[in-house]
Amino acid sequence: xxxxxxxxxxxxxxxxxxxxxxxxxxxxxxxxxxxxxxxxxxxxxxxxxxxxxxxxxxxxxxxxxxxxxxxxxxxxxxxxxxxxxxxxxxxxxxxxxxxxxxxxxxxxxxxxxxxxxxxxxxxxxxxxxxxxxxxxxxxxxxxxxxxxxxxxxxxxxxxxxxxxxxxxxxxxxxxxxxxxxxxxxxxxxxxxxxxxxxxxxxxxxxxxxxxx
Amino acid sequence: xxxxxxxxxxxxxxxxxxxxxxxxxxxxxxxxxxxxxxxxxxxxxxxxxxxxxxxxxxxxxxxxxxxxxxxxxxxxxxxxxxxxxxxxxxxxxxxxxxxxxxxxxxxxxxxxxxxxxxxxxxxxxxxxxxxxxxxxxxxxxxxxxxxxxxxxxxxxxxxxxxxxxxxxxxxxxxxxxxxxxxxxxxxxxxxxxxxxxxxxxxxxxxxxxxxx
DNA sequence: TATGTTTTGTGATTTGTTTCACATTAACAC
DNA sequence: GTGTTAATGTGAAACAAATCACAAAACATA
Numbered sequence: 001x002x003x004x005x006x007x008x009x010x011x012x013x014x015x016x017x018x019x020x021x022x023x024x025x026x027x028x029x030x031x032x033x034x035x036x037x038x039x040x041x042x043x044x045x046x047x048x049x050x051x052x053x054x055x056x057x058x059x060x061x062x063x064x065x066x067x068x069x070x071x072x073x074x075x076x077x078x079x080x081x082x083x084x085x086x087x088x089x090x091x092x093x094x095x096x097x098x099x100x101x102x103x104x105x106x107x108x109x110x111x112x113x114x115x116x117x118x119x120x121x122x123x124x125x126x127x128x129x130x131x132x133x134x135x136x137x138x139x140x141x142x143x144x145x146x147x148x149x150x151x152x153x154x155x156x157x158x159x160x161x162x163x164x165x166x167x168x169x170x171x172x173x174x175x176x177x178x179x180x181x182x183x184x185x186x187x188x189x190x191x192x193x194x195x196x197x198x199x200x201x202x203x204x205x206x207x208x209x210x211x212x
Numbered sequence: 213x214x215x216x217x218x219x220x221x222x223x224x225x226x227x228x229x230x231x232x233x234x235x236x237x238x239x240x241x242x243x244x245x246x247x248x249x250x251x252x253x254x255x256x257x258x259x260x261x262x263x264x265x266x267x268x269x270x271x272x273x274x275x276x277x278x279x280x281x282x283x284x285x286x287x288x289x290x291x292x293x294x295x296x297x298x299x300x301x302x303x304x305x306x307x308x309x310x311x312x313x314x315x316x317x318x319x320x321x322x323x324x325x326x327x328x329x330x331x332x333x334x335x336x337x338x339x340x341x342x343x344x345x346x347x348x349x350x351x352x353x354x355x356x357x358x359x360x361x362x363x364x365x366x367x368x369x370x371x372x373x374x375x376x377x378x379x380x381x382x383x384x385x386x387x388x389x390x391x392x393x394x395x396x397x398x399x400x401x402x403x404x405x406x407x408x409x410x411x412x413x414x415x416x417x418x419x420x421x422x423x424x
Numbered sequence: 425t426a427t428g429t430t431t432t433g434t435g436a437t438t439t440g441t442t443t444c445a446c447a448t449t450a451a452c453a454c
Numbered sequence: 455g456t457g458t459t460a461a462t463g464t465g466a467a468a469c470a471a472a473t474c475a476c477a478a479a480a481c482a483t484a
Contacts (some may be wrong), residue, residue: 012472013416017409021391035431044393048473049430055433063432063479080412081419088411099311101409105391111415114355149415173418174412179233179317181256189417193410195312196321197229198402198403199300199387200292203361204225205401207293207386223441260443260464267463275449275462404481 018043019050020076027069035066077110087145092154092163093118093132096177096195100151106199115144118175135165143167149173162182224265230255231262232288239281247278258375289322297322299357303374304332304366305344308389308407312363326357354381361385368392 007059012207022042026034036047036054043050046082054060059075061067088157090101090113100106115131133141150171159178166174173189176182179197184190234254238246255262258362266272271287273279275300279396302313302325312318313328327343345353353359362383366374371390378386385401388394391409396402 013413017406017412018393021394021406021409034330037431042393044395048434048475050470051431052472054476061432062481064430064481065479066431080416086216086412088415095311095314095316099307102307103407104307105408106411109412111408111411129347148418149411151411172421173414175414177454181230181234181254183256187421189361189414189421191410191414193405193407194229194233195315195405196275196323197226197233198405199299199318199323199361199363200229200321201225202385202401202403203298203300204292206360209401211401249461258443259462261441263463264442273462274451276451276460278461 012056015045015049015053016057016076016079019053020073020080023069023073024078027073032069033066034069034072036061038066038162080110085112086149087112087114087147088149088151089114089138089141089145089147090116090151090153091118091135091138091166091177092152093120094153094155097153100153100177113151114147115141133158135162138165139169142171147171149175152176152178152182154178214219224268227236227255227257227265228269228288228291229262231265232285232292235281235285235288237343244281245278246281246284250278260396271300292322297324298361299324299326299358299359300361300363301326301353301359302328302363303330303347303350303378304364304390305332306365306367309363309365312365312389325363326359327353347374350377354383359383360385364388364390364394366390 008139019039019042022039023034026038036050040047040050051061057079059072059079061072067085088111090097091103093116097116097118101113106113113131117133117135119135121134132200148171150166150173152159152162152166152174156178160182161182163174163176163182163184167184167188172187174182174191176190176192177195179194181192182190231251231254234251235246238250248262252259252262256337262288264424269291271284271291273284300416304308305313305328309328309330313325318325325343329345329347331347333346338392360383362378362385364374364378364386368390369386371380371388371392372394375386375388375396379400386394386396386403388402389407391406393404395404
């Protein structure tokens with residue numbers, strides 16, 4: 001098989017999401033100004049790390065005065081392209097797919113699932129109100145909504161095939177919940193999320209701890 | 213607030229889960245022997261990385277002969293404590309909780325959700341067959357099944373509180389799907405999984421790529 | 425306007441992780 | 455047996471990430 005490099009997601013960016021989450025909460029609590037150590041404390045990192053992360057993305061504060069909550073939020077949100085919300089599609093309406101399509105957190109975070117797809121005609125009919133389409137309409141909807149991001153929640157056997165199709169139809173970012181590591185061209189970003197692994201790694205760490 | 217250090221999960225261990233997944237598939241395909249580059253190719257890493265990871269966990273192969281699939285699988289599975297399956301509990305039966313409780317991949321991987329909990333009495337009744345209990349019965353069930361691992365899928369506001377309770381009741385490993393970073397004592401392992409972040413980071417990487 | 429204090433911003437250093445390079449070993453051919 | 459080849463296993467080197475340490479800036483106060 002031809003080696004296709006996966007485009008990975010920067011570490012510091014991951015943490016900036018974390019800071020953003022904290023910041024949203026602080027903001028609703030009426031906090032107007034934060035310091036690197038405020039965020040560090042909440043995120044479980046050092047204040048230097050917070051500042052380095054900001055520095056890397058050209059986010060700057062006020063020496064002595066810290067950061068204004070609203071400014072910081074809007075700078076992050078610009079960074080996240082959150083001024084306009086992100087339209088994504090979801091492929092595979094099994095248990096996980098259905099749960100994600102109803103997951104309230106997403107829209108609060110500017111992630112809008114414009115349509116879901118499944119080969120099962122029953123799932124298409126059963127939820128006619130909830131935008132579940134057959135895969136045949138993928139191309140049309142991707143173009144209509146100018147979607148570039150897809151969430152894959154299909155079974156492992158079909159995941160790579162679905163992925164290839166999506167890439168051919170113009171998808172440039174994929175969040176993959178199926179338990180296979182997808183191969184994509186370099187110009188496509190993939191984030192492989194394996195839920196079993198997430199749980200197993202905790203199981204393992206705990207049993208190792210007991211041994212020691 | 214007192215700083216409580218989070219016990220993190222080793223990087224190499226994460227990759228070993230990946231290799232394991234590949235290996236299971238190769239094994240069912242009838243492959244009896246693998247090499248470091250076989251796994252490396254499938255996991256998107258270098259062969260040296262694979263060998264280093266194995267080396268770290270005292271998994272050794274046969275020079276020139278590579279690794280026997282079944283031996284490697286059983287070595288990994290011993291490592292994962294997979295000889296006996298892991299009993300876990302799930303707290304919070306919202307959309308995501310329900311999906312996870314029905315997620316077929318888990319049992320295949322030796323993860324057994326012995327009971328689910330929710331404060332909503334409707335959810336307890338509605339699925340009387342499916343082991344949904346009120347939180348009042350947590351202590352009892354944790355002790356009865358000797359559970360040490362919990363999956364948290366409650367709303368963000370109650371997450372830290374639920375977490376504290378669980379730790380007091382003897383839980384030593386937590387997989388947290390609520391969008392807060394849980395603080396736990398050093399002897400507890402936490403894996404914070406934020407689904408919005410997983411998607412957002414892809415959204416962001418894609419929009420950065422377009423700019424360049 | 426000068427002085428002290430607080431907090432940022434970032435080069436320098438340390439720590440951690442991945443890759444390189446090659447000695448070591450096992451399998452096989454002859 | 456003996457030589458050749460194909461793999462592992464691992465110190466050393468290169469690279470990446472996190473922390474340290476301190477200069478620069480902003481503010482308060484006199």
